[in-house]
Amino acid sequence: MPLPSYRLDPPDANYRVSPDDRETIRTGFDPDALERLLAMIVPDARPELLRAFQWPERGVPASNIVKFQDPDLQAVLDEVWLPMWETEIPDALDAEKKEFPGLALARRRRAGG
Helix, strand or coil: CCCCCCECCCCCCCCCCCHHHHHCECCCCCHHHHHHHHHCECHHHHHHHHHCCECCCCCCCCCCCCCCCCHHHHHHHHHHHHHHHHCCCHHHHHHCCCCCCCHHHHHHHHCCC
């Protein structure tokens, strides 16, 4: 059975993350890319996805969205995660074995591609 699609086609050109919500996005994630990603998904799914990138309540572990089946959503998710990797030294990028979002993009950018 196929997974449900959360992709909105076309994306909502008018969607914006509120200034208050933008301030609560965790360090290391790109708020502009997150806003583009949220504009690409159905409105009912936006609050949960946004919460995954915001600081959780005290004592609650942060959740991490790391994979979409949709390649277009995954490409923007990589952009959301990219700042996390841009601060890493090149050896750390090369040594990382898990395929977190944004890692391959950071490696390509470091290589000049």
